[in-house]
Amino acid sequence: MQKSVLLLRLVRVLFPLSVIGTVYIYFYPFFHKCHFPEPWTAPDWNEQCAHYVREPHIAPFRLLALGDPQLEGDSSLPGGAIEPPPSIPSIWRDTLGLSEEPRAWVDILQYDIPDLFVKWRKQIDLFGNDFYLAHQYRTMRWWTRPSHISVLGDLLGSQWSTDEEYESRSQRFWNRVFKGGLKVSTDITSPNETTGRVEVLGDDVLWEQRLINIVGNHDVGYAGDLDETRVDRFERAFGQVNWDIRFELPQFSLTNLNLNETTEKIPSLHIIVLNSMNLDGPVLSEKLQGDTYKFINDVISSRSAPVEDHTSATLLLTHIPLHKEDGVCIDGPFFDYFPSEEGGGIREQNHLSEHGTKSVLQGIFGLSGNKGAPGNGLGRNGLIVNGHDHEGCDVWHSIRYGEESWRAERYPPAQNTSESMSLPGIREVNPGLREITLRSMMGEFGGYAGLLSAWYDPGAGKWEFAFDYCSMGIQHYWWAIHIVDIVTIICILAIIPVRLLERLPDGNEGARHRGEKAMKRD
Missing domain, CATH: 3.60.21 (Purple Acid Phosphatase; chain A, domain 2)
Known part of the structure; x- marks a missing residue:
């Protein structure tokens, strides 16, 4: 199934949900x-x-x-304000073999990246x-x-x-x-x-x-x-x-x-x-x-x-x-x-x-x-x-x-x-x-x-x-409705370019057409 058709079907589901949710959230005192x-x-x-x-x-x-x-x-x-992972300065020393027990990459993967993810999630939540x-x-x-x-x-x-x-x-x-x-x-x-x-x-x-x-x-x-x-x-x-x-x-x-x-x-x-x-x-x-x-x-x-x-x-x-x-x-x-x-x-x-x-x-x-x-x-x-x-x-x-x-x-x-x-x-x-x-x-x-x-x-x-x-x-309603709005807008904007790309012949199909034309000339 073509991607544009999938997008169109998704929009048909999301668009009414988006409209209903947005109208409610912006006029909730009326309802x-x-x-x-x-x-x-x-x-x-x-x-x-x-x-x-x-x-x-x-x-x-x-x-x-x-x-x-x-x-x-x-x-x-x-852990406080968002800062670069503390293990980064140790990466160069580990790479050159200067550390007795190289652990910088392990610390980054096991501790720093998860901590940074939690902090960014909280920062987005505050925003x-x-x-x-x-x-x-x-x-x-x-x-x-x-x-x-x-x-x-x-x-x-x-x-x-x-x-x-x-x-x-x-x-x-x-x-x-x-x-x-x-x-x-x-x-x-x-x-x-x-x-x-x-x-x-x-x-x-x-x-x-x-x-x-x-x-x-x-x-x-x-x-x-x-x-x-x-x-x-x-x-x-x-x-x-x-x-x-x-x-x-x-x-x-x-x-x-x-x-x-x-x-x-x-x-x-x-x-x-x-x-x-x-x-x-x-x-x-x-x-x-x-x-x-x-x-x-x-x-x-x-x-x-x-x-x-x-x-x-x-x-x-x-x-x-x-x-x-x-x-x-x-x-x-x-x-x-x-x-x-x-x-x-x-x-x-x-x-x-x-x-x-x-x-x-x-x-x-x-x-x-x-x-x-x-x-x-x-x-x-x-x-x-x-x-x-x-x-x-x-x-x-x-x-x-x-x-x-x-x-x-x-x-x-x-x-x-x-x-x-x-x-x-x-x-x-x-x-x-x-x-x-x-x-x-x-x-x-x-x-x-x-x-x-x-x-x-x-x-x-x-x-x-x-x-x-x-x-x-509760705040989850506000978040959910606006996320649905954003996804709906992205899908609507993506339908036309995706459909245009689908109408263009891909490389293999273009080569096949060129081969057929050459055979006809021969």
């Missing part, structure tokens, strides 16, 4: 029906609001949340992984049109990278994976400590490009190895580790929200970016821990609305999840420490300690088991979004009046159990708060992206939140 949750109590947005709400019935604040990309580099290659992550970011941003974007920690894969390797991964982060994204500038993240920075939601369209980067353990280390040098290089590359900003609804929309135009309480959303890496101790740098707790105290005392003010809501973006009992999520409580001769600080942790958790729930959100506390202890309306646990989790944290210990339960079951404290009627009596831990955007975890909507409900007189996931699928 998975991915979109930001719509407000179930959407106000009647009119043309006045068109500059910050492009379409009716969509939330004014839409956060595309991405967790733990963990860009790896040379340090993840077996493809960058584009896999970039495809998620680009597709989700184009399809869902978020108003804000956040990467919830572990931007890079190792806090122990050299400065050169750290810079290389940072360049890949901005120029390949999150190409087109902008770092949040210091004039935004370094506001007046008393008043904080306040913007009108939707006025600055650059928020659709800015990346709210959260610091994670693989970026700077846990408390036991987090120092000023690592924090400085993270902030130079990705932005400050602690900062906050308040977004207010436009004043001219107050009429649409059925609010009094002269009211002093303009609905606002308070975004807090928190470095949770050193909330617990022992720490390597007490100064950095002091900076974190000073930031928390400044936010509470100067820049947070009173707990009774329901026109304000707080969205906390951080990395390490709050404490919860074993079995609530995939990761249970776990702490590991450096030996005393190395400082004795925290080497690793899955959750914040109970003390660190109280600092967040009772401090930042003002929740309390004391009914006599301001706002009956119900605290500020809000939500926590974090990363770290790659499997993801959705939890409701609650406390009963008169008790001191917090409890955590899965959020969906909490919505359907009579004993839950998250039911509307019960929440009025017992303080509680929802925490969403994002499932990782890495391929082995399904390439997940979080879609968070927030809007002000004039009927309830408070901000509402709704969350959904969108999964691209």
